[in-house]
Amino acid sequence: MTVRNLEGLFTPKSIAVIGPARIGADAARLLVERLAAGGFRGPVALVGLEPEGAPFPGGYATATSLADFSGPADLAVIAAGSEGAPETVARLGALGTRAVLFLGRGYDEWPADLLRRTLEAARPFTIRVVGPGSLGVIAPHAGLDASLAARTVAKGDLAVISRSAAMVNATLAWGAAHGVGFSSVVSLGQKADVDGGDLLDFFTQDPRTRAVLVHLETISSPAKFMSAARACARTKPVVVIRSGKSRQRRPEGRTHSARLATTDAVYDAALRRAGLLRVTSIDELFDAVETLTKVRNAACRGVALVANGRSIATVAADELDRQGGRLATLGEATVAALGAHIRAGTLATDPIVLADDAAPETFGAAIAALLADPAIDTVIPIHAPNAFVPSTAVARAVVGAAAAQAKKLGRKKAIVTAFLDENPETRQIVTGAGLPYHPTPEEAVLSTVHLMRHAAAQESLMATPPSLPADFTPDPDAARRLVARVLGEGRHWLTAVEVATLLAAYRVPVAPTVLARDADAAVGAARAHLARGDKVAIKIASPDIAFKSDVDGVRLGLADEDSVRRAAFQMMTRIAEAHPDKRVDGVVVMPMIERTGALELIMGIADDPVFGPVAVFGRGGTAVEVLADRALDLVPLDMNLARAMIAETRVSRLLAGYRNRPAADVDAIALTLVKLSQLAADIPEMRELDLNPILADQDGVIVLDARIRVEPVQVRAGRLGHPRLAIRPYPKEWERDMALKDGSPVLVRPVRPEDEALYPEFFEHVTAQDLRLRFFAPIKEFTHAFLARLTQLDYGRAIAFAAILKETGQLLGVVRLHADPDHRTGEYAIMLRSDLKGQGLGWKLMKLMIEWARADGLETVKGEVLRENTTMLAMCTALGFSVKSSPDDESIAVVTLPVEVADQLAAE
Numbered sequence: 001m002t003v004r005n006l007e008g009l010f011t012p013k014s015i016a017v018i019g020p021a022r023i024g025a026d027a028a029r030l031l032v033e034r035l036a037a038g039g040f041r042g043p044v045a046l047v048g049l050e051p052e053g054a055p056f057p058g059g060y061a062t063a064t065s066l067a068d069f070s071g072p073a074d075l076a077v078i079a080a081g082s083e084g085a086p087e088t089v090a091r092l093g094a095l096g097t098r099a100v101l102f103l104g105r106g107y108d109e110w111p112a113d114l115l116r117r118t119l120e121a122a123r124p125f126t127i128r129v130v131g132p133g134s135l136g137v138i139a140p141h142a143g144l145d146a147s148l149a150a151r152t153v154a155k156g157d158l159a160v161i162s163r164s165a166a167m168v169n170a171t172l173a174w175g176a177a178h179g180v181g182f183s184s185v186v187s188l189g190q191k192a193d194v195d196g197g198d199l200l201d202f203f204t205q206d207p208r209t210r211a212v213l214v215h216l217e218t219i220s221s222p223a224k225f226m227s228a229a230r231a232c233a234r235t236k237p238v239v240v241i242r243s244g245k246s247r248q249r250r251p252e253g254r255t256h257s258a259r260l261a262t263t264d265a266v267y268d269a270a271l272r273r274a275g276l277l278r279v280t281s282i283d284e285l286f287d288a289v290e291t292l293t294k295v296r297n298a299a300c301r302g303v304a305l306v307a308n309g310r311s312i313a314t315v316a317a318d319e320l321d322r323q324g325g326r327l328a329t330l331g332e333a334t335v336a337a338l339g340a341h342i343r344a345g346t347l348a349t350d351p352i353v354l355a356d357d358a359a360p361e362t363f364g365a366a367i368a369a370l371l372a373d374p375a376i377d378t379v380i381p382i383h384a385p386n387a388f389v390p391s392t393a394v395a396r397a398v399v400g401a402a403a404a405q406a407k408k409l410g411r412k413k414a415i416v417t418a419f420l421d422e423n424p425e426t427r428q429i430v431t432g433a434g435l436p437y438h439p440t441p442e443e444a445v446l447s448t449v450h451l452m453r454h455a456a457a458q459e460s461l462m463a464t465p466p467s468l469p470a471d472f473t474p475d476p477d478a479a480r481r482l483v484a485r486v487l488g489e490g491r492h493w494l495t496a497v498e499v500a501t502l503l504a505a506y507r508v509p510v511a512p513t514v515l516a517r518d519a520d521a522a523v524g525a526a527r528a529h530l531a532r533g534d535k536v537a538i539k540i541a542s543p544d545i546a547f548k549s550d551v552d553g554v555r556l557g558l559a560d561e562d563s564v565r566r567a568a569f570q571m572m573t574r575i576a577e578a579h580p581d582k583r584v585d586g587v588v589v590m591p592m593i594e595r596t597g598a599l600e601l602i603m604g605i606a607d608d609p610v611f612g613p614v615a616v617f618g619r620g621g622t623a624v625e626v627l628a629d630r631a632l633d634l635v636p637l638d639m640n641l642a643r644a645m646i647a648e649t650r651v652s653r654l655l656a657g658y659r660n661r662p663a664a665d666v667d668a669i670a671l672t673l674v675k676l677s678q679l680a681a682d683i684p685e686m687r688e689l690d691l692n693p694i695l696a697d698q699d700g701v702i703v704l705d706a707r708i709r710v711e712p713v714q715v716r717a718g719r720l721g722h723p724r725l726a727i728r729p730y731p732k733e734w735e736r737d738m739a740l741k742d743g744s745p746v747l748v749r750p751v752r753p754e755d756e757a758l759y760p761e762f763f764e765h766v767t768a769q770d771l772r773l774r775f776f777a778p779i780k781e782f783t784h785a786f787l788a789r790l791t792q793l794d795y796g797r798a799i800a801f802a803a804i805l806k807e808t809g810q811l812l813g814v815v816r817l818h819a820d821p822d823h824r825t826g827e828y829a830i831m832l833r834s835d836l837k838g839q840g841l842g843w844k845l846m847k848l849m850i851e852w853a854r855a856d857g858l859e860t861v862k863g864e865v866l867r868e869n870t871t872m873l874a875m876c877t878a879l880g881f882s883v884k885s886s887p888d889d890e891s892i893a894v895v896t897l898p899v900e901v902a903d904q905l906a907a908e
Helices: 025-038 085-094 112-125 165-178 196-205 222-233 256-260 263-273 282-294 310-322 332-338 360-371 391-409 424-432 441-462 476-488 496-505 519-531 561-578 639-647 651-655 666-682 753-764 768-775 784-791 841-855 870-879 899-907
Strands: 015-018 044-047 061-063 075-078 099-103 128-134 136-139 144-147 155-162 182-187 211-216 238-242 277-279 303-307 378-383 417-419 514-516 536-541 554-558 586-591 599-608 612-619 630-634 686-697 700-703 706-710 736-739 745-750 798-805 811-819 825-832 860-866 882-885 892-898
Touching: 015 025, 015 085, 025 136, 025 144, 075 085, 075 144, 085 099, 085 112, 099 136, 099 144, 112 128, 128 136, 128 182, 155 165, 155 196, 155 282, 165 182, 165 282, 182 196, 196 211, 196 222, 211 282, 222 238, 222 263, 222 441, 238 263, 238 282, 256 599, 256 612, 256 686, 263 277, 263 599, 263 630, 277 282, 277 441, 282 441, 303 310, 303 360, 303 441, 310 378, 310 441, 332 360, 360 378, 360 391, 378 391, 378 441, 391 417, 391 424, 417 424, 417 441, 441 639, 441 784, 476 496, 476 666, 476 706, 496 514, 496 706, 514 519, 519 536, 519 561, 519 586, 536 561, 554 561, 561 586, 599 651, 599 666, 612 639, 612 666, 630 639, 639 651, 639 666, 666 686, 666 700, 736 841, 745 841, 753 784, 753 798, 753 811, 768 825, 798 841, 811 841, 825 841, 841 860, 841 870, 841 899, 860 870, 860 899, 870 882, 870 892, 892 899
Parallel strands: 015 044, 015 075, 044 061, 075 099, 099 128, 155 182, 155 211, 211 238, 238 277, 303 378, 378 417, 825 860
Antiparallel strands: 136 144, 136 182, 514 586, 536 554, 536 586, 599 612, 599 686, 612 630, 686 700, 686 706, 736 745, 745 798, 798 811, 811 825, 860 892, 882 892
């Protein structure tokens, strides 16, 4: 479950507080006082709750026990602790309760068996359970305050999700101090049922929520969380703080990749991938939330600073540079407009320096000129106190310039202010106008960096990756057979030859590799290389030795047969004697790869216990863990994500070329990362992979050493996809060859992000009438954002199948199915080129969509069709859909198909 019955938690029709009050008499009184003060208008009952001293406020109905209570109780707030919890939940379910909140004064962790029985009691009634150990739930717009929070809250548009009661209270205190109201506040406690993923799905759909603040330590359902987080981040800012880094243990894997993928680094990669803004301190958390709720949709690519003083302008510019931001290059018109306002003896370049006693009108004119520059998205006005110019007057000038710009352009650019005198009146002027206010330049810059990072995350979510090379045709079946054979033999580490074979199946360039069992075999393996004048390298081959260099198990630059024989014999003998517990299979013989100027890199796959396969990239070699120059991301990757990983590392600057060294082929490096990602997605048994070193230069990449560990994996029943991936990859197995009635061959496959390029030409072949029938309104413009939503799919909850004419590559039609957050019902939509009707394509696409729904565990497929679209309605009827009028609009028909009905029709 995700959002099912959460309305009972946030907008209940009735409430029951269930005692006896194991939370303490003072807490019970506080709870009832909070309920009364919240202004909830529905019926409230106090069950088994006896006051100590004065009667409870509110004048609520009472019952001596749950047995005497007949309802209603849409939401049950349980103050009785864990005693009899399963029986209590079962009784409430019979009364029609939709949500149960197990309240606690602090974190309360129940025994696993009690928790299991409580959830089993809730399941038949689909009751949602919050807690145990929850501080409570607050929904001010519904008049609901069922909490033990330290203070009451005002209505607003910020939602808060936290496991920690202390974090909830700290956030509410900050909100009160800064005039920030809340749409909802949830303390999760032990997260027995309702978790962060559920709430993100709910707040995505909540029109009263404009931003979400999340505190987390762990994620219990990573696939659900990632799917919900990505959906929420597309529509509103989500700011996250994660605690627990100091308690994490160093990964104990037997590959460098596993050791580089620390728990917090993986969380950082996952949150970034989901489009969330992660912060590292409570101060930063509140600052980011305040900034993102005040500034909407700012690109923040170009930043301009304007200050009444050179020193403070320089301090701000230095901080922006340290944080990775860049000052904008001013346009000629802007430079000309600023000429009359800048401080004498300075130039009109960013940062803009005004006189110490610059008049408010000067500040306003400078800001107006900067806001008019197309290259500038964000302006940071900084005002230091001055005896002759009150900050309040400057604040009014800044606010006036911002309002005039918004009115003129029809959209807001970001203005992030810094007033160094901390005058309460100045703060009120600025914040009252909806602008961020800060008392120091550094804080203003940090706010701007938050905007930049959030904008970058949004762009990443909407970015269209380039297509992969047409000649990248992996052989996953061969890879699966090899891995199955290894596991069938009871082994977990692939031999060097098996590793090379597996990588070759995914077209990853590997140096020729031969396993030699003894010294004579090593000479035989080296002979052909030596005859060509090439030198060879030998490496110890052992499934029990994680790192060859640790046991001096590598010899390089061997130029003749005697050297090879001697090195192989000595290495095998020495290691066998020094490490009698280690199996020695022989030595690996390979040619020396001489590529002057090539850089040693590491690429790999680590196995994270929460998020599954994680891609690793960085500076390679024996000191890889000491350097720790690495970047991580979740599998699957595309070329954009791979390039972003590369750019995140320090070694990327070397890859770009320097002095007489040419730039490396970064596209080849990125493609290799994508290939490894595809390998991890196709082979869930692969748990660890190290390519170290992998040489990279202008001629591409080649792997010199690699290790792979595999483990059996349990297949998840009832749902499609890789059982361990937090983000479902492109479902290649759903590609189909079909034909139109005229015989034209068509490839039908899942839509990919890069298909955005096909849509403009496709829409040219769709009439305005057909567009209206599909979108229920005229469509005048197809923006990147619009097309990105059609092509960038979360395959965990949505699918779209594109029909591509094989001869030309043209898009002929698309059918899509979007599952609800509970993954029970999917809503479909279909569109074909207007000149292709009658070719049977619509029927084939609808059948394939229903086939997907069945395989993915959906119960129902539904859609909305205009009554005038008789062709679509006839097709739906033939496929077994029921057709009913929409209760909201008689011109719309709601078509519904239980998947089991489709199964019966298919069997007939």
